[in-house]
Amino acid sequence: MFHFPDGFLWGASTAAHQIEGNNVASDFWAIEHAEGSVLPERSGDACDSYHRWREDLALLRAAGLNSYRFSIEWSRIEPARGEISRAQLAHYRAMIDGCLEVGVAPIVTLHHFTSPQWFAAAGGWLAPDAVDTFARFVETACAVLDDVEWVCTFNEPNMLAMLTALLGGGSEPVELVAGALPPPDPTIGDALIEAHHRARGILRERTQARVGWTIANQNFQAEPGAEAVAEEWGWSREDRFIDAAADDDFIGVQAYTRVRIGREGALPIPPGAATTLTGWEYFPAAVGLAARHTARRLPDTPIMVTENGIATGDDEERIRYTAGALSSLADAIGDGVDVRGYLHWSLLDNYEWGSYGPTFGLVAVDRESFERRPKPSLSWLGQVARQNGFARDDAGRQADIK
Numbered sequence: 001m002f003h004f005p006d007g008f009l010w011g012a013s014t015a016a017h018q019i020e021g022n023n024v025a026s027d028f029w030a031i032e033h034a035e036g037s038v039l040p041e042r043s044g045d046a047c048d049s050y051h052r053w054r055e056d057l058a059l060l061r062a063a064g065l066n067s068y069r070f071s072i073e074w075s076r077i078e079p080a081r082g083e084i085s086r087a088q089l090a091h092y093r094a095m096i097d098g099c100l101e102v103g104v105a106p107i108v109t110l111h112h113f114t115s116p117q118w119f120a121a122a123g124g125w126l127a128p129d130a131v132d133t134f135a136r137f138v139e140t141a142c143a144v145l146d147d148v149e150w151v152c153t154f155n156e157p158n159m160l161a162m163l164t165a166l167l168g169g170g171s172e173p174v175e176l177v178a179g180a181l182p183p184p185d186p187t188i189g190d191a192l193i194e195a196h197h198r199a200r201g202i203l204r205e206r207t208q209a210r211v212g213w214t215i216a217n218q219n220f221q222a223e224p225g226a227e228a229v230a231e232e233w234g235w236s237r238e239d240r241f242i243d244a245a246a247d248d249d250f251i252g253v254q255a256y257t258r259v260r261i262g263r264e265g266a267l268p269i270p271p272g273a274a275t276t277l278t279g280w281e282y283f284p285a286a287v288g289l290a291a292r293h294t295a296r297r298l299p300d301t302p303i304m305v306t307e308n309g310i311a312t313g314d315d316e317e318r319i320r321y322t323a324g325a326l327s328s329l330a331d332a333i334g335d336g337v338d339v340r341g342y343l344h345w346s347l348l349d350n351y352e353w354g355s356y357g358p359t360f361g362l363v364a365v366d367r368e369s370f371e372r373r374p375k376p377s378l379s380w381l382g383q384v385a386r387q388n389g390f391a392r393d394d395a396g397r398q399a400d401i402k
Contacts, residue, residue, distance in 0.1 A: 002330045003389035009105060009341025010385030012060055012362060013307050014049070015112040015155065016076075018350040019056075021046035025075040027120035028113065028353075031167060039354040046351050048370045053095055057104065059363055059374055060347060063382030067105040069306060070095065070110035070341050071155065072144075074119075079134075081118050084140055093144040100147055107306070107343070108148050110141055110199065111156040111215075113163065113353070113358055124169050125161075125191045131198055138199045142206040151209040152252055152306065153199040154192060156216040158241045161188040183236040191243045200248065213254025214306045215241050217290030219283075223262045230261040242297050250296060250340065252306030255290035257283045277311035277358045284321050288328025295337045302338045305329065307345035311358035318362075318377045326384070327392055344381060348372075352361030 017023050022045060032042045049056055053070075060068055076088040092108075093095040111134070115124065119133060127133070145151060147200075154160065161184030164170055170185035200211045218238060222230035245251045259314040260267040269275060274282035287308045294303055310321040322344065333339050349361035355369065362378035365371070384390045 001387075001389050001391050002327075002334075003387075004330070004342075005339075006388075007340075008388055009067040009107075009304070009343070010381070010388075011065045011069060011107070011341065011343045012108075012347035012381075013069035013343045013345050014056075014071070014347050014350065015070045015109070015131075017043060017046075017112065017114045018346075018352070019047040019049035020073065021048045021050055023073055023075055023114065025079040025116055025318065026073065027075070027117050027124075030117050030120070032354075041349045041351070041355050045370075047348050047365045049348070050091075052370060052372075055096060055153040055372060056347060056363075057095075057098055057102065059372060059378070061102045061104055062214075063362075063374070063378045064386040065382055066097055066103065066112040066341065066385060067107055067341060068153075068347070069107035069109065071109035072141060073077070073114065074111060075114060075116040077140065078116055078137060081116075081122075088138070089144050096144065096148060100215070105150065106148050107150040107152065107196060107304075108139060108145065109152040109155050109396060109398075111153065111160075113160055120169070125188045125195075126169070126171055130191055131195045134175040134195045135198045135202060138202045139206070142203065145203070145207045145209060148207065148209050150250070150304070151203055151207070151211050152214050153196045153203075153211065154213045156214055156254060157189070157192040157196065158184050158238055159216045161185045161192060162237075164188055184235075184241075186236070189240065193241070196244065210249035212245060212248040212250040212252060212304075213241075214243075214254050215294070217253055217255040217286075217293065219258035219286050219289050219293070221258050221260050223260060223267065226261050226263045229263060229265065231264070233259075233261055239297060242294055246298055247299060247303060250302045250304050251294060252304050253287065253290045253294055254305075254307035254345075256308065256310070257281045257286050257352055258289070277313065278352075280311075282310070282321065284324025285328040287325045288330075288332045290331045291329060291337050291339055292335075295332070300339050304340050305342045307343065309345040309360045311352075311360050313359055315377050316376045318375070319380050322377065322381065326390060330392070 072092045165185035171187035349359040352358045364373040
């Protein structure tokens with residue numbers, strides 16, 4: 001039996017645009033509904049969690065989990081520049097209070113990929129006043145963050161800078177490489193790093209929260225002779241964003257798979273390797289390796305796993321994957337990596353940025369009735385949380401790769 005450190009946080013994560021429904025003032029809603037949109041599905045009502053968040057929280061708590069990461073939607077709070085909705089601020093404060101009332105730690109993300117349409121129309125993160133504009137939103141959000149211990153400024157800024165460029169909002173043309181994502185737009189990356197540091201200062205001045213941001217960790221693994229190429233890939237796509245968190249109170253690790261790097265760049269998934277509904281390689285060791293990599297770059301910064309999971313329609317496979325992931329994380333903790341919590345992605349099957357097809361959730365959601373149907377994986381993870389540990393066996397273990 002492996003026992004995690006005392007006070008370890010066990011929970012699940014969500015994002016406002018993916019679960020709330022009808023975030024009609026967001027930039028991503030506009031992308032979804034643009035004429036000729038390449039996205040196969042619209043978010044629509046999503047999981048209707050804007051109205052059903054109490055039910056979602058109750059399922060999480062009843063299972064035995066003690067933390068819930070969710071985001072507050074900037075475009076709801078400030079649907080037009082300078083127009084603040086007090087009702088929407090009260091809504092998110094009610095969610096925070098709801099967590100605290102049942103003994104669940106709220107972990108609040110201020111920006112999870114989406115911005116208001118007016119912000120995007122004014123130039124988005126390339127606008128000269130982008131950082132100042134976001135800083136004013138952070139000041140507004142501080143009004144509802146009393147008693148919140150953990151705040152993430154941005155979710156995956158490296159992915160945000162890449163997606164923005166991919167959707168045509170970058171500072172330079174995007175060159176697509178077969179089998180790999182393009183690097184983040186460097187100018188947007190600079191703006192996000194500056195915005196994060198500004199936000200961190202505001203939050204420390206006005207709240208008692210521990211402040212950090214979360215990084216998409218891609219586990220770039222060099223083939224023999226490709227070490228320099230892998231290092232270059234890692235720097236532009238991940239490491240510069242990790243290093244920017246050097247003075248943070250924590251850093252969020254978000255890992256699902258790996259990317260093998262050869263002398264010419266990213267390599268295809270190995271022949272015969274199992275894959276998930278997203279087409280990623282099935283690789284449970286990803287989260288432990290990502291925690292180790294992050295700790296090597298930031299040895300004095302606590303780590304929280306803010307996302308980890310698998311897109312699958314087979315819940316037994318979800319349990320096997322998660323057991324392997326926790327085993328790899330336990331190995332990292334045993335070797336001295338300071339990990340404070342594990343948050344599964346996701347609590348609900350939700351809108352995965354263009355499609356409802358990839359199901360990551362511990363809870364299924366009926367698209368018409370919005371009925372919640374907890375999966376066996378939810379009770380399994382809840383039992384791990386109640387024990388603050390799990391029995392390590394061959395079925396759950398992934399070979400150690402350090």
